[in-house]
């Protein structure tokens with residue numbers, strides 16, 4: 001707040017600054033008790049015409065106020081006009097808060113006094129931190145900006161699904177101690193990230209999959225996970241599609257902890273964050289046993305044959321998943337929870353039921369939302385996420401499915417770090433991505449801010465707090481609810497997309513006071529009823545009544561489907577990156 005510091009200059013210069021933000025409940029009390037440079041008094045209108053006309057206004061008020069002060073037994077050094085209707089009573093000294101309150105109370109008991117306020121200092125309004133990273137400034141990183149916009153706004157200004165990370169930075173910019181383990185393809189060198197990467201480990205046991213010439217080792221660098229035509233034709237990679245390297249781990253690490261406010265590239269969620277790269281995935285995915293060992297090691301638990309992790313993580317992000325039972329994950333997730341670590345997992349990209357481990361007990365399974373707050377076209381969803389799941393933006397690119405709503409309601413994806421190499425690592429770069437893979441690290445990153453605000457939070461409190469602080473899912477009268485028959489862009493509920501929409505500000509409010517936290521009275525957010533949003537929805541509905549056909553009748557946009565993998569691959573498909581862009585080749589976001 002640009003503040004006149006409560007200064008009492010010439011009448012008229014005194015500025016009442018209305019927009020006092022009381023971030024904490026204690027702020028109002030603190031202000032009541034603040035030292036005062038006198039009192040500001042407003043008298044009631046003069047009781048009689050004679051009284052009012054006897055002297056010019058200010059002089060009459062001065063005399064009346066002096067009588068009031070005398071009657072109240074209050075001795076002031078001087079009084080002077082403040083604006084046209086008030087007077088500043090100066091005591092010639094700074095009054096301790098309690099003294100000011102007592103004097104004010106005595107004056108309030110005088111019948112001619114309308115009100116009395118202490119002349120305290122207003123606080124400078126804290127502005128939202130604006131990191132100087134260019135891609136934050138030019139709105140490519142809309143996913144870090146405050147939730148905002150209404151139906152009246154064009155799509156580029158509607159961010160009703162955003163978690164509000166920038167606002168949360170007013171409370172904490174994060175700490176290095178709140179380590180996030182990224183169980184993924186490993187890590188590539190990137191000048192906008194390197195300083196925030198801890199020594200990790202490579203758990204990919206199979207040499208062919210690992211693609212680095214060895215089984216497990218202490219070097220978690222990502223050598224590339226491309227699958228060539230020759231690979232795909234070989235028995236070892238039966239069922240795997242030909243694809244370029246994904247650099248999946250680097251993208252996620254960048255979202256969590258890219259170097260921020262360094263006048264370069266992008267901002268990360270945790271300005272001081274540390275990512276522990278735990279390489280569990282090679283070509284074509286990650287095997288369950290490597291994931292289990294990687295999860296345990298990430299949380300500081302013992303893994304036979306692997307040195308202890310000197311930087312245990314309280315938050316373990318995994319953006320891989322598959323069909324199948326939770327038997328294995330239930331065991332390892334329980335061990336992690338007992339060790340104080342929370343698993344955050346992507347729900348999957350096949351607009352179908354959530355995958356494991358996202359659907360498993362105690363895991364924060366994450367659904368991807370469109371920037372407007374409804375479910376992203378591709379995101380998996382389901383009742384398995386009701387207990388501890390959550391939803392947040394994941395990028396919602398237009399797809400190639402001509403029956404879908406496409407560009408009318410899609411968005412520009414999430415802008416983060418990438419690498420330009422098609423096979424082996426190439427140049428460090430930036431680009432937009434989409435998928436539940438990238439919704440999960442938003443939750444993991446916000447959880448790291450919660451731990452930064454309160455390192456004493458337990459794993460149970462982290463999970464409970466993320467849910468308790470979530471915003472209600474958006475509503476709409478013209479977009480149908482998510483269901484098996486309507487699995488595309490659809491309206492989420494707590495029975496389909498987790499407990500609500502991730503809210504970074506409220507998550508930190510919870511973190512600071514878990515036992516006393518009360519969620520705000522959230523307003524109902526209706527989508528597409530009027531204005532630009534209605535026009536966009538009309539455009540979308542002109543394509544089809546719904547975004548995409550029910551599962552089984554339309555094509556999958558990849559990922560999560562659980563291809564026919566060979567023995568030993570209980571799980572393994574990386575969630576596909578939709579319309580993966582490789583940095584500069586993709587035009588700037590809308």
Ligand SMILES: [Ca+2]
Pocket residue numbers: 202204210212213214215216217
């Ligand atoms: Ca290796």
Ligand SMILES: [Ca+2]
Pocket residue numbers: 202212217218219220221
């Ligand atoms: Ca390695």
Ligand SMILES: [Ca+2]
Pocket residue numbers: 133192258259260261262263264265266267
């Ligand atoms: Ca940066």
